[in-house]
Amino acid sequence: MVKKIIVLGGSSGIGKATSQRFAREGWRVLVASHDLQECVETVNGLEGKGHIACKVDVRDEKDLIRLQQLVKAEFLTFDTLVNTVGISQSYPAIDSDFSAWDESLQVMLYGSVKSCRLLIPLINDGGRIIHVTSIHFERVAFGSSAYGMAKAAITQFTRSLAMELAPRNILANTIAPGFVNTPMSVKKDGKNEVETEWFKDNYIKYDHLPLKRVGRPEEVAGVAWFLSGPDASYMTGSVVVVDGGLTITF
Template sequence: MKIALITGGSRGLGRNMAHHLAARGTDILFTYRSRKDEADSLIEELKQMGRKAVALQLDTGTTSGFDAFAGQVRDALNANWGRERFDFLINNAGTALYSPFTDTTEAQLDDMFNIHFKGVYVLTQKLLPLINDGGAILNVSSGLARFSYPGSSAYAAMKGAIDVLTRYQAVELGARRIRVNSIAPGAIATDFGGGRVRDDAAMNAAIAGRTPLGRVGLPDDIGGAVSLLLSEDAGWINGQRIEVSGGIHA
């Protein structure tokens, strides 16, 4: 039995990832920032699937809390599974920013850096002693690190940095047989960024028109890819950026 830790697992893509991994027999540790009700409902859903799930509160943009969080993870593993380590870390938590380059403030840039790069970098460092040798790390990037849409320079730049970090982690953690990849979703119909892709009919249609498969992405498209990349079937995929975007701007 495997255990996955998903940051930002209570909603959106993280929640869908939890469902797909649970369907493959993986138990779930996940974080939420403020909506405990959403976390509790996910725990119940996963229990109904026959899986064990534990939620921990975490602000992934505030590194000062990471030492305490690592201790909470250690305690949760011992209390719920009688284990000292987990198998998969999915660095998923994040927020959107839509702002032209000329208007983006230093405070907004710092926020994007703290959440999408520094937080991922430092949290992974803190949790490494708790990841099993032979496990895996999956960093969530974005299609916007490959193609450019106005207003996403700060967010996309951090995701580009995540892709570079992923390659270095794969090289440096290879001695422990920990695979590290990044998954780069395209435009997905969720509540991310205020639900723009899901709820704005004109935007949805425009993206679908640019996508060879003729639609925007759905959460299941990403959750399914995550469960595959963390499975033994993908055991020789390492240090790669896997874009899951339906071929947009191919």
């Protein structure tokens, strides 16, 4: 029987690479993101047949209910949920507009919780839940309070899922990437942070990044593939760090 996966944020960056990897392995893929055109383009480029594109803003309960109904109609059940939804915004912890600061939590934390509440009842026993977070779940950068709090909270939420869903043998884990070259690497000024002299100086020249290169989306997708497979059958509540060694340095 063909296995099925839902990839939230599946039309760009790590999510797109994950969609491509699972399609290449013969799975049916439902690609969901806030941009329908990107979803359709991603689905049209996937290997195999039976893939689905769906526009979903994880802040919008109507969108999530529509997604749930689509899954019921087209998949009936599914095997893996990968959530790569993320936004990268920098706001001071104190001196910033609260609604702007709160956007990271609304999208990443509450969007994750709402998505899981609607989709997990449809997942098969023995299924897998994978949240792609960030090394910011335990690291701090200037202006990253909301982002880091959202990633830390998602990590703890995933651990709660691991505990509560264990009776159904549903495994829940997180992947915490470091620097990965994705559209999120491009900041408001239009510059890709991993191509700047600041990045090359701080992280490569002075050995803060032992592998001396930025990660590729497919390298994170490969970890999602592993976590969905039989070799990860005794892993739940874990955080898999994929950062080129960044967090072992000081």
